[in-house]
Amino acid sequence: MSVTTTAAPRATGSRSGLGRLAVTELRLFIRERVGPIWGVGLPLVLLVVFGSIPSFKEPQRDFGGATKLEIYVPVLIAFSIALLALSSLPTVLAGYREKGVLRRLRTTPVGPARLLTAQLVVNVAVTMVTVIALLVVARVAYGVALPKQPAGFVIGVLFAAADLQAVGLFVAATAGSGRTAQAVGTLLFFPMMFFAGLWIPIAQMPGPLRSISHGTPLGAAVQALLRASAGHWPNGWQLLVMAAYALVLGLAAAKLFRWE
Amino acid sequence: MPAVIEVRNLHKSYGDTVAVDDVSFTVQEGEIFGILGPNGAGKTTTVECVEGLRRPDRGEISVLGLDPQRDRAELTEALGVQLQDGALPDRLKVGEALALYSSFYRAPADWRALMDELGLASKSSTMYGKLSGGQKQRLSIALALIGNPRVAVLDELTTGLDPQARRDTWQLIEDVRSRGVTIVLVTHFMEEAERLCDRIAVIDTGRVVVVDTPAGLTERVQTEQRIRFQPSVPFDDALLTGLPDVTGVVHRGDVVVVTGNDNALNAVTSVLARNNIVAQRLRVEQASLEDAFVALTGRRPETEQHANQGRAARGQARTGRK
Ligand SMILES: Nc1ncnc2c1ncn2[C@@H]1O[C@H](COP(=O)(O)OP(=O)(O)OP(=O)(O)O)[C@@H](O)[C@H]1O
Numbered sequence: 001m002s003v004t005t006t007a008a009p010r011a012t013g014s015r016s017g018l019g020r021l022a023v024t025e026l027r028l029f030i031r032e033r034v035g036p037i038w039g040v041g042l043p044l045v046l047l048v049v050f051g052s053i054p055s056f057k058e059p060q061r062d063f064g065g066a067t068k069l070e071i072y073v074p075v076l077i078a079f080s081i082a083l084l085a086l087s088s089l090p091t092v093l094a095g096y097r098e099k100g101v102l103r104r105l106r107t108t109p110v111g112p113a114r115l116l117t118a119q120l121v122v123n124v125a126v127t128m129v130t131v132i133a134l135l136v137v138a139r140v141a142y143g144v145a146l147p148k149q150p151a152g153f154v155i156g157v158l159f160a161a162a163d164l165q166a167v168g169l170f171v172a173a174t175a176g177s178g179r180t181a182q183a184v185g186t187l188l189f190f191p192m193m194f195f196a197g198l199w200i201p202i203a204q205m206p207g208p209l210r211s212i213s214h215g216t217p218l219g220a221a222v223q224a225l226l227r228a229s230a231g232h233w234p235n236g237w238q239l240l241v242m243a244a245y246a247l248v249l250g251l252a253a254a255k256l257f258r259w260e
Numbered sequence: 261m262p263a264v265i266e267v268r269n270l271h272k273s274y275g276d277t278v279a280v281d282d283v284s285f286t287v288q289e290g291e292i293f294g295i296l297g298p299n300g301a302g303k304t305t306t307v308e309c310v311e312g313l314r315r316p317d318r319g320e321i322s323v324l325g326l327d328p329q330r331d332r333a334e335l336t337e338a339l340g341v342q343l344q345d346g347a348l349p350d351r352l353k354v355g356e357a358l359a360l361y362s363s364f365y366r367a368p369a370d371w372r373a374l375m376d377e378l379g380l381a382s383k384s385s386t387m388y389g390k391l392s393g394g395q396k397q398r399l400s401i402a403l404a405l406i407g408n409p410r411v412a413v414l415d416e417l418t419t420g421l422d423p424q425a426r427r428d429t430w431q432l433i434e435d436v437r438s439r440g441v442t443i444v445l446v447t448h449f450m451e452e453a454e455r456l457c458d459r460i461a462v463i464d465t466g467r468v469v470v471v472d473t474p475a476g477l478t479e480r481v482q483t484e485q486r487i488r489f490q491p492s493v494p495f496d497d498a499l500l501t502g503l504p505d506v507t508g509v510v511h512r513g514d515v516v517v518v519t520g521n522d523n524a525l526n527a528v529t530s531v532l533a534r535n536n537i538v539a540q541r542l543r544v545e546q547a548s549l550e551d552a553f554v555a556l557t558g559r560r561p562e563t564e565q566h567a568n569q570g571r572a573a574r575g576q577a578r579t580g581r582k
Pocket residue numbers: 274277278279297298299300301302303304305306344
């Protein structure tokens with residue numbers, strides 16, 4: 001055996017390795033299958049289920065003339081974002097920690113920031129794909145109008161993704177094992193989905209519940225998306241609530257992040 | 261030569277367990293420095309403090325003039341690490357892992373060449389979870405070298421490798437050293453330490469017992485030879501016991517075992533020749549590094565069986581002295 005002494009030409013040109021890390025994590029995400037099936041597949045299946053219920057396609061006075069299906073498209077988008085952020089992300093990271101993958105990475109020049117950023121990039125990319133798929137299927141198959149304020153909608157989705165990912169990262173950073181992370185993520189998922197209007201649309205909630213919903217990460221997200229669908233910019237406070245969660249929990253996650 | 265690694269009065273406890281209790285040593289540039297010791301001696305804890313993975317309770321560590329805790333970014337560029345218990349995601353392929361890790365460094369080695377050298381080329385698209393233990397180990401060695409490090413710390417370099425792969429790895433390590441890379445090697449294999457290391461620190465219960473060359477260590481245990489043979493005809497023990505270099509003669513069946521100093525072999529063979537006795541199946545056993553280890557720590561190396569297999573392959577035997 002002999003050892004090559006020459007350094008290889010920089011293959012990627014990416015000094016940081018972030019690009020390659022993100023691409024690798026995306027491949028692993030797809031190979032694991034759980035993320036694509038739950039985070040992408042399940043919301044689409046729910047859309048098809050809701051879309052085949054006739055009453056969902058009748059305009060409702062409660063929703064200002066919108067159909068129930070139109071209300072549910074943003075809820076399903078929130079559902080997908082939440083599944084990816086609260087189930088997939090913490091499980092992956094806590095699993096890495098448990099197995100010693102993070103320990104191994106820690107001996108390299110990759111810091112926690114780059115690792116977490118790569119995870120975020122992957123999840124935001126997958127979120128975008130899901131959102132587009134949901135909007136297209138809803139439009140083509142069930143005639144649901146595309147968001148009337150597209151830029152506002154995209155901003156809403158990005159804020160929602162950042163907001164939820166921060167919650168997920170916080171869970172991943174602090175949970176001891178992959179199992180705990182999964183359990184905590186699931187525990188958070190259901191109340192958050194409730195306040196996002198999965199079971200009762202937010203507009204039909206009693207006053208106090210509606211107020212709570214406004215302050216939850218997913219409730220704010222769904223309302224921002226609903227406004228954008230109807231042609232308005234998201235409210236300042238909706239973006240503020242999401243930004244606050246993203247910032248506070250994101251920083252706390254980076255600070256508390258444990259390699260072992 | 262300048263010191264590449266300096267460890268002074270390192271101390272590290274886990275709760276009530278004192279893992280490292282005052283360890284000091286210096287590693288010179290370009291040398292292969294071995295760390296030898298029984299299970300739980302504190303070897304891994306020591307090198308993980310050097311790598312910056314663990315924070316020492318007390319003591320000072322400097323690696324290439326860097327502080328492993330404070331100067332992480334610079335240290336990780338220059339220090340290659342093989343962990344005793346690291347892992348990769350199960351579904352990551354070998355080639356992907358190498359390409360990924362090489363992208364982390366400013367001036368990485370050619371990962372394809374490294375993959376070839378470690379005999380992993382045919383496994384390039386195999387997932388990590390599907391590799392055999394020895395293949396994972398080889399990948400782990402490749403990842404330790406992928407950043408073209410100036411210093412490599414290898415914890416249990418060849419544990420889990422078959423004899424051929426072990427020898428290939430030793431060759432690889434010698435090649436790496438010949439490029440001027442300083443190497444710290446934690447090992448249980450006496451043969452490995454003997455073959456590769458310039459100096460060895462023997463660690464026991466968190467303390468450095470001694471630092472010396474492999475030859476220096478074996479010299480520390482009393483130098484005594486055992487000569488074993490089947491005489492062609494019976495003879496009177498007095499023939500041998502009368503020799504000044506011989507300390508004892510014992511019969512075991514038709515085998516005679518003579519103990520004595522360095523000159524005993526010469527003296528015994530000439531006396532036998534003069535008396536027309538042929539010494540059949542003549543074997544000489546010398547104090548080995550393993551004897552030194554046992555004498556210094558009062559314990560057998562844990563992986564004795566494997567070590568002995570390697571030893572037998574080399575046609576060496578051990579004295580079995582306590
Ligand atoms: N994370 C930990 N928490 C608690 N105790 C630990 C931890 N890591 C190691 N120890 C203890 O510290 C002592 C030294 O362990 P260490 O892993 O450094 O030994 P070692 O010399 O590398 O052993 P081996 O040859 O088995 O690898 C042992 O008693 C071990 O049980």
